[in-house]
Amino acid sequence: MTEEVSRFVERFASVLVDAGMPRMPSRVFALLLATDSGRLTSVELAERLQVSPAAISGAVRYLTQVSLISREREPGSRKDVYRLHDDQWYEAIVRREPLLTRWERAVLDGIDAVGPDTPAGRRLRDTASFFEFLAIEMPALLTRWREQRSP
Incomplete structure (x- = not known):
């Protein structure tokens, strides 16, 4: 080397x-x-x-x-x-998608614990919304990445 x-x-x-x-x-x-x-x-x-x-x-x-x-x-x-992997970043991200759903569920449980109308509850709701957004958008983003790389 x-x-x-x-x-x-x-x-x-x-x-x-x-x-x-x-x-x-x-x-x-x-x-x-x-x-x-x-x-x-x-x-x-x-x-x-x-x-x-x-x-x-x-x-x-x-x-x-x-x-x-x-x-x-x-x-x-x-x-x-x-x-x-041939496309190590893509593979790592794809395998992480189920985590987004788990994180979202865990954060939603936290909202009940702290109360939905508290500052912490609103912050947790925003966090859950972000994880939900990523879970929805990630498949299309990764598809576009594959299409871009295809000859």
Whole structure:
């Protein structure tokens, strides 16, 4: 890995950390983005990031859970390969859509708890409305994104 790529990985990982992603998953994700193949083994990840295999294990578990990468096994090999989805951002967002509904329901429950006519109740109603809006608009937005990317 060149020094320039290494600097990019650390800079982009820092941006992801600022947005709330844990540091090691941010570094792993940034590194996978910066590889031509978008695929690396845990050994390759550890070597390039100069970290322990245990650090990689936790990072890839996190990234798999949030649908930014997937784990594959090459036929005839015992090594796991971690790869980006072809459209990792789209996939991550699509898998998050059900969360919007859960968040909306949870916030609506909060309105009953604090009272609908209180400042907190109005704030929670606005929050629930925002989640509802996103849940309604997200499918069309993602469809437009796919159409834009199609040749």
